[in-house]
Structure formats: structure tokens, C-alpha cells
Amino acid sequence: MLFGDFRIEIVPDAEFGLDGGAMFGIVPRVLWSRVSPPDEANRIRMNMNCLFVERGDERILVETGIGDKWSEKLKSIYGIKRQRSLRESVQKITGYRPEEITIVINTHLHFDHAGGNTTLDQQGQIAPTFPNARYFVSAAEYEHAENPLERDQVSYMPEHWQALKANGQLEFKPMNYEAAQGLRMETVPGHNRTMQCVRLESGGGTLYGFADIVPTRAHVPFAWIMGYDLYPVETLEAKKLLLPQAARENWTCLFYHDPDVPLCRLVEEDGKLRAIEHSPE
Helix, strand or coil: CEECCEEEEEEECCEEEEEHHHHHCCCCHHHHHHHCCCCCCCEEEECCEEEEEEECCEEEEECCCCCCCCCHHHHHHHCCECCCCHHHHHHHHHCCCHHHCCEEECCCCEHHHHHHHEEECCCCCEEECCCCCEEEEEHHHHHHHHCCCCCCHHHECHHHCHHHHHCCCEEEECCEEEEECCEEEEECCCCCCCCEEEEEEECCEEEEECCCCCCCHHHCCCCCCCCCCCCHHHHHHHHHHHHHHHHHCCCEEECCCCCCCCEEEEEEECCEEEEEECCCC
């Protein structure tokens, strides 16, 4: 679809599941299970909706999903259900081969956002999934990924970025920066201190990717915050600032983990915000 001067596409990676209680924090199961029914292992359905952005000679992929370097045991734990590889999805949906992607951006380096940065080659060695791309991540997030807290260290797997750093493809960026004209990355603390959200502005419109601040449509209510967040009070502050603005200004909202409707708009009804499916104009 066209978004101002950009072509954008949503590239889903794979379905997976995380514990519903962890995904909704203090919200009681009796409430969250109405909108995100859990399976027998208490996991809720999620996806990883990577954002493809094209303008001029730049072909950009924001996020790379969970990747395919998983053992059968971990696939079972996380309920990973993959129809095809990320490389195949990129080519099928965008029309471009992985070799033609010019920039890859990670909002942060958790395994479900950066897992597809690398893949296994024919010899079983870790190699870049997008061999000709420049990979962008904030320097602050990289430092945190290399020295995580005990509470979040399980989310960081160095095999998703070490090979890129070794071959010079990984580029460290400021806390806020312009990745391409009209495409900005801005740090929004809450999930951790250094996660970034994506802001795409063109033709008088705004597309905002909330990353893990608002992972799914079900997380739009202010207090519906993940138990995974290191700083939930800051997540709350960010949501109370960004979500009303998104509704007022009619932003296109990208909810990265939503399994069914990743692109939405927000409307206010009876003093509450609700996500509705985005309809391209």
C-alpha cells in the first residue's frame, strides 16, 4: 500500500505464543482471556509483523521477527508455527529478494524482534539473513543487550547480532535518529530504557509503530501493560501521551505482535480508546 511518498507492506514472520499472564501483567485472567483466549499452556496467539518501507533506492525492513535458529524443544515451548521463512515472506510480499534489502532496523534486540537478523547457511554457520543490508540499532540498546539485567537476559541471544558486528554490517545509532527521510526512530522507555518506536511521516499522515509499548490491540487500555516490562510506570506514561495523540491525529498504528489486525486506527468511545482495523484510502 502507499503511504504518502512511501510504499509500505506488513511482513508477518511466524505465529508464536507467550504466557497470557506475563503478557497482561496485573490484569486478571478473567478479563484478558475474553480478548486473547489462551491455549492449554496459557499462551496467547501472537505474530511478529515486520514493516517494509520503500522510498527511492531504499528498501527498509523494520524488525526481523523470531528467526529460524530454534531447537525443537524451544519451538515447542514458544509454540512457534511457521508457514515459510522470513526470507521467503519478504520476497513474496515485497517482490524483493533478501539481497536487495538495503537497511534493517531493530527497535531493540530481544529475540522476537531481532531473531531473523541472521540465519544458518548451508554449512550450518550463522550468516546475515540480508547480506547487503546495513543493520541499525541504537548504541544504548546494544550496550544493554551485551550487559542485560538478570530479569531480561533470557530475551537477548547474541547469535542474532554478533556475526553482524564482526563483519561490519551492524551500525550503532543515537537514542533518536532519522533512518531515512521521513522515517524516524525514537526511544520510548518502559519495556526497557532503550527500546525505540518507529515514526513514519509523509503526505500529512503519520504511521507509528509502538513495538512493545503496545504490542497488540488488546493492550490499548492504559493499564494493560506487560509483566515483561522493566519500567511499567514509564510504559503507562508513554501510553497516556502517545495513544490519545494517535486518536486525535488519526495515526495509522502498527501493533507488532497482533496476530490478526496489525494496522489500526484509534477511536474514542465513551471516554475509552479502541483500536479499529485500518482501511487504506
